[in-house]
Structures are given as C-alpha cells and as structure tokens.
Amino acid sequence: MPKDPATRLQWLVFALVSAVFTTVYIPQPVLPVLRQTFGVGEGAASMTVSAVVLGIAVANLPFGALADRLPIRPILLTGGLVVSAAGVASALAPTLPLLVAARFLQGLFVPALTTCLAAYLAREMPAERLNVVMGSYVSATVVGGLSGRLLGGFVLPPAHWRWAFLVAAGLLLVATLAAHAGLPRERHDEIRGAETVRFRDVLFRHDLFRLYCVSAGAFFVFSSVFNYMPFYLHGAPFHWSTRAVTLLYLSYLVGVVAGPLAGRLSNRVGNGTAMVVGALTFGAGLAVTLVPRGWAMAVALALICAGFFTLHASAAGALNRKLSAGRGRANAFYVLFYYLGGAAGITLSGHAYHLAGWHGVVALAAGVLLVPLSTGVVEMRLAQRDGSATRSSAARAR
Template sequence: MRIQSAVFALVTTAFVHIYLPQPVLPLLAQTFDSDMVMVSFTVSAVILGMALSNLPFGLLADRRSIRPIITVGGVALALGALVCAAAQHLWLLIAARFLQGLFIPAATTCVVAYLAKNLPLERLNVVMGTYVSATVLGGMGGRLLGGWIHPPLHWRYAFVSAAVLTLLATAWALCTLPRSDIGANKAPDAARFRVLLTQRSLLRIYLCGAGAFAVFSSTFNYLPFRLAGAPFHLTTEQITLLYLVYVVGIFIAPLAGRIANRFGAAPAMLGGVTVLAASLALVLAPTLACVVLGLTGICTGFFTIHAAAVGALNRRLSSGQGRANALYVLFYYIGGWSGITLTGLAYKFSGWAAVVGLCWLLLLIPLRTGIIEKGGR
C-alpha cells in the first residue's frame, strides 16, 4: 500500500506540470503579446516532448531499475519548472515546457511498466484505474494551481510550487520503492517495438487512446477562450473553478476498471464513447449550466475509455510492458498534440462549433476500437 501511495503521489505531481498554464492561456497571450495558437504551445509542447521520449523510457523500463529513472526525471521536471517561472520570452517558456515533457515519462510510462510487472493480473485493471485517477488528480491540480490557488497575475509562482511538490514526491518514492524490482535485472525480453506495432489487437488500443485524448485535450485546451468571450465573459478564477469537474475522473477510472473486469473492455469503451459524444453537444449550448454538465460528461466518457484501454493493453501482455506502454503513451500524446493543433486552427478560423464538430469525427476512432473489441477480433 505504501508503494502504491508513493506511485500515486509521483504520477499526480508529474501530471500537475502538463496542464499548469492551461487556465491562464488568455493571460499568457496578453503577457507575451501573442495569439491563442502560439500560447497553446505551452501545453502542446509538453505533450509533444512526452510523445518523443516515451519509446526511450519504455526501453529503460524494461531493462533498468525504476529508482534512478525516477531520480533523473523528478530533478529534471523541477528544474524545468523553475526555468518556466523565470522565462521572460514566450519561446523560452515553450522550450522549457518541451524539455519538461521529455522527462515526464520517467514518472508515468516507467511507473506503469513497474506496476504491470509487479502486480498480479487480477489486480491490474483496478490498479491501472487508480493510476489513471492519479493522472486525473494531477491534471486537475495543475489547472487549479495555475489559475486559482495563485492569483492570475502571479502565475509564475505556480511553477515554483509545482517544482517543490515534484521534489517532495520524488524523495518519497525513492524512500519507499524497493531498491530492486521484479524484472529489473532480467535480460531484455523478446517483445520488440516492431512486433508490438504489428499486432492489430494492440494497435487498435493505441489508436483508441490517441483518438479519445485528442477529443479531451482539445475541448479543455480551448475552453478558456470560449468561456472568456461572449456570452459567458468569465474571469480566470471562474474558468479555473470549472476544471473541478475533473474530480469525476478520480472515481470513474477505478470504476471503469471494475466494469472492464466484469463485463469486458469493449462495453466500457462503447459506453464512454456514447457519453462523450452526447456531452460534446451540451458544450455547444450558450448556457453555463449546459457547459458544466457537458464537461462533467466529457470527463466521465474520456476517463472510462482511457482506463478500459490501459487495462485491456496490460492484460494482453506477458512481456515487454515498458515498450508496450511507451507505445500507448506515444500514440496517446501524439493524438493530444494533433488534436490541440488541428482544433486550434479550426477555432481560429471557424469558432467553437468547428472544434466540437472535429471532436465528433475523432470519436470515430475509439468507437471503431470498441466495436471490434466487442466482436472479439
């Protein structure tokens, strides 16, 4: 239990960094005299960095003990946050965020591989749901830290706070995790990246995560611009409070793992897609109550799909957990980066309705995965 708690804290603090500037993107646009697409790179640059570094970290997770990986990752994340806090130019902020993204997999991909190797199969779905809950708490905490806990005019202090939290969580993990873990000293297993990519059953799950996260990240990334304008005209603090709907994922993710255990991954995926699609319609409405309800549904649907996909992936693996999870996260974050970039252009030229329309199209990817999984192919 102490190990799971340490892992939970580590993953949570890692995810705090990803979305830290998201609630204050309009403020960053003013601070650096830039537009919404450029300042959105402070989020998408992290996601791109994570996507690029996941494969190397996946290899390390299959070959090395997790302790030195966590040490390097935690220190690099904290230092990157301090550079962000001091940045006086937008491109320096974006570059520091990209470097942070390169080291986040040390506390995400590698930890998933560690759990997959060290836990019995019957507990894996539920614990993976708990892991997803940590990502939820971290995502919500980062948004609250960036836009609410610290006054918006002092957003730089949020990066300093995140650096301190990361160092504390890293120290706790190093004091708690065993000095050697199962599989750390084993010879490299036979599951190569090429093999894992050519298995259709695994590739479908990778694409499912990518499509679902593209929808989720796009919706939440441009939400501040939508709510800051007509007809809402919300302040930064009010917009940040809406990210509290994220708390739904803390409870939904473990529940999705139990549902997948009992009924299978496919029903969980299809249920999540249905809820997510309906909720996107609600965020089109010009009333705040509908937007809040829609955001709650988007969180419910997305985290159901994500938890079911992560659990289904790791239940299929007998070896190569580090590589397979690295590939999943690679697809996942490339999906998020692509979604943010494409919907940003759609929003700039055609407005919020274009963002929602593109998200509906992206939902066809996890829908197809769920249908095929249900058919047992």
C-alpha cells in the same frame, strides 16, 4: 499512509503522477504575466508550455525502450530528481530562453516518471489489481493538470509564478523519494526476458494498435471539445463571461472519480464492455451540448469527462493486461498516439468550427468516437469467444 500494500502503492502512484502533471501545467494560467515580465509576445511566452510537450514527444520512445531493458525504480528516481532540479532552475531563470530550456529539460525526463511508471505497474501488479491502479493513474493526471493551473494562477498570486515552480518542484521531489522508497523491487528475470522485444513488435500487433487508436481517438474528441467550447459559449445564445466558462472546467474533477470506477467496472464486465460504456457516455455528452441551455452544458461536460476517463482507463488497462514483455515500448506508443490524437483534434476541429460552427465540431467528434466504440465491441467479442473456449475446454476435461 494506508497499511494495505496494494492501497499504499495506489496512493504512491497517485501522488507521483499528480506531482508530475502539476509541474507540466504551471505556466498556462500565467502566460500573460510571463509575456509582460520578459517583454515578449504571446507565442514566445507560450513556449514555456509547448517546450515541455516537445520534450515529452522527443523522449517518450527512448524511455519506453529503457523501461524494457533496465530496472525502473532507478529511472523513476533519476527522472524525479532531474525534473525537480529543472523546476528550481525555471523559478530562478533570469531570461525567457533559459526558462524555456529548463522546461524542455523537464519534458525530456517526464516520460521517466509517466511511461516508465505505467510499464512498472504492468510488470509488477497482479491482473486483478492492474485495472484499478491504472484508473488511479488516469485520475492523478486530472488532479495534476488542475493543480498546476490552480497553483500557478489561483493559489499563489500570478505575479509570484516563480514560487509556484519552487512549490511544485518540492512536491515532486517528496513524491519521487516516497515512490522510490515504497515501490517494491522488480523481478530481474522479467527484465532480462523483455530485452528481445522491438518497437515494431508492439507497434504492428493488431490487438495493441487498436488500443493506441482508442487513446488517439478519445483525446482527439476530448481536446476538441475543451478547446472550442469557450468559443461556443461566448457566442449566441449563451454570451457567457470568461469566468463563467472557466468554472465549467471543474467538470475535470469527474475524472478523479471516473478513473478508479472505470477500473473496477473493467474488472467486473471486461475492458471491452467498459470501453463501449465510455464511448456511449461520451457520445451522449456530445449530444447534450446541442441543447442551448446553461444547465445542459454542465450535464454535457460531466458526461464527456466521465466517458473520456472511462475510455482512457479501460484502454490503458486492456493494453497492459495484454503484455508479457515490451511494456515500456507499448506504453510509450500509447502516450505518443494520445498526444498525436489531441493535436489532430485541435487542428481538424478548428476547420470544422470555421465551416459549420459547434455543430461541425460535434459531427466530427461523433465520427471519431466510432473508433473507440468499435474497438470496445471487438474486445467484447474476443472476451466472449475466449470465455466460451475456456468453458468448452473445462467441459471436455471433465
């Protein structure tokens, strides 16, 4: 573990968030095995994934409120212990209903580790470090998502999916205990000062609502691309195999690098400029997908991932730098909009694909990208105006 406190905290955050998202995505590659094991249909087996998402949706706002009222380290510890224990229960579940119930319980307490951790970082980190640490947080979601899929369907044989749950539960328990021991204690005066903030106070603030929309819009496009790209590549002129399409998902790894780099870019040029760069990079990736060549698909997905994770990291950093109170509630809304945007993207892009194929998906995605792009422009102008006002005040003072 690094000796520098800021770097050490960054690694603690990375380990905890990675472990959480590893747990979330374990069943995805072994759904056919679960279907066969329990003798159920595809929809019933898929509930092992959707139950977690449902739990997150139900519990996200309540945990956001708790994060504004109570010390967060005990909430993190409780959440980690419950999610780990439910992971063990998932491994031992003799029936599918018990497995789904255990997964739903995990989803209910995931926000204790994600939304509450983001609120803790915003509360405790100095402004100059916040963008970088939030970038690591975003990168950790990528590593966790990949790790869960690889652990469940590649590192361990798919038939041994129960062991995958046990391994993930052990990793999460270790990461939780390390984070609880290593994260600095909070300043209680700030906790008390946040108690008067209400959900509507952070939902209807225009400067925050714009960033919620960036979260929704970015994931709208990202989820659309990765859900309908396989259909595009299976057809003419590509005719790729499932294995070849799956390899392209390794482009997610671009997000591991893009997250922290986006944080440093935001510190250097401002969150608004970083959002504009991310949106333009994202759009360039979409355009390259229209080139009917295999190499172009690899380049396109790398650009799409770099753009998405730059947008995500800069928007999360901008959100938390604007807050002096209500961080838990604001981060809860950010995550809620994120998932709502993803769900809307999958649904609406399905209609676009049916009507106009991949070109329809790209056209819809390009239109939605105007939301984060325009928000970035607005943030840039506000930063320039604030900078000019500060310089004018300093000149008058002299």
